[in-house]
Amino acid sequence: MTILRHVRYLKAVVDHGSFTRAAQALHVSQPALSQQIKELEERVGAQLLDRSGRKIRATDLGTIYLQHAGRALAELEQAIRAVRDVEDLSTGTLRLGVTPSVASYFIGPVLQRFRKHCPGVTLSVRVSSQEAIEPALRDDELDLGIGFGDLPAEDIEATPLHEERPMLIVGKKHRVAGKAAVTAKELAQMPLAILDASFSTRRLVDHYLRSKHLRASIVVEANSIEALTDIVRHTDLATILPANVIRPGLVAIKLQPAMETRRAALLRRRHAYCSAATRAFIAIAQEMAAGFQ
Structure with missing residues (x-):
């Protein structure tokens, strides 16, 4: 098991870029960690870490070693989980x-x-x-x-x-709450509270409007679906989210043409x-x- 411990230690140093932080994460002393890495390098017969910069990195040889040894380590840990797996689901x-x-x-x-x-x-x-x-x-x-x-x-x-089908989501008192559908042009004229660009839903909205040569009127951007539904529930703003997220106090309205489903x-x-x-x-x-x- 020594070689497996060496691999875990080497990977930790590379992941953290520091002997100190890696030692803390592994709950071992820094001198012990350094000694283990030194033993591994001697065993392999190559320098695996570049210690010259402020951040410790794997050398080219270290990168190759981790690619191969890392796969073996993952397979071993998977095997350990398989052995521990309890088929009656009393634990796991x-x-x-x-x-x-x-x-x-x-x-x-x-x-x-x-x-x-x-x-x-x-x-x-x-x-x-x-x-x-x-x-x-x-x-x-x-x-x-x-x-x-x-x-x-x-x-x-x-x-x-x-x-999942994205739809227009509004509060029950919104001016379009009673409509069966809203056109893309109407959507572009509507003040929106919408997810930011890190969300795939936002990218779908942008693509939908661009394909029709329209731009959204964005008043609020957020990185939380829960925040958006609360904003829409309490304001005159609308949003576009999967219809599945509907909560009490909200209404889902179809878009014409419909947005792409996922x-x-x-x-x-x-x-x-x-x-x-x-x-x-x-x-x-x-x-x-x-x-x-």
């Missing part, structure tokens, strides 16, 4: 990544049912963009993601769940180990997604 862990829009309406009900069936499983939920979820799946930092299956990376497997999907690293907890979550998520069709 599940690391889940969820995109913000799906988190705002889907994750709560799914976890409610999952907790009822698997109360012994410990859950870790990370709300993040799909651009961050896919690398985390690839690096074995997450077991499962819930995002969109439109264009997953080649090594990411997408299992379709339900469709297919929510479960995301997994292709050929990754699938624990009993992961399999149980997938089954529950698929069952509940059927109610969103």
Whole structure:
């Protein structure tokens, strides 16, 4: 196990760019960490770290070593989880990544049912963009993601769940609350509170209006769906979000023409180990997604 400890230590130093911070993260002394890295370099017969700058980096040889040894380390840790996996779900862990829009309406009900069936499983939920979820799946930092299956990376497997259709969301007292539909031109003239450019929903809105040679009248930008729905509920502003996020006091109105739909999907690293907890979550998520069709 010594070589595996060496690999973990080397990766920590590279990730943190510092012996001090890596030692703190690993809960070992800095001299002990330095000695372990020195032993590894002697064993490999090459300098793996560039210590000349303010931030410690992997040398070219160190980068190559970590690419190969890191894969072996990930496989070993996956094997350890497989051995510890309890098929009766009396215990276990599940690391889940969820995109913000799906988190705002889907994750709560799914976890409610999952907790009822698997109360012994410990859950870790990370709300993040799909651009961050896919690398985390690839690096074995997450077991499962819930995002969109439109264009997953080649090594990411997408299992379709339900469709999300962006619609105009307004408060019940908004001047268009009683309308069945709003045109793109009407939308462009309407003051909006909208998600910022880090959200895929915002990019869909921008593309929708640009394709019709229109520009949105944006009054408020936010990085929180919950904040937007609260703003819209209490003001005369409108927003565009998936219809699934509707809360009491809000109304969803169709757009003419309709905006492009997106297919929510479960995301997994292709050929990754699938624990009993992961399999149980997938089954529950698929069952509940059927109610969103």
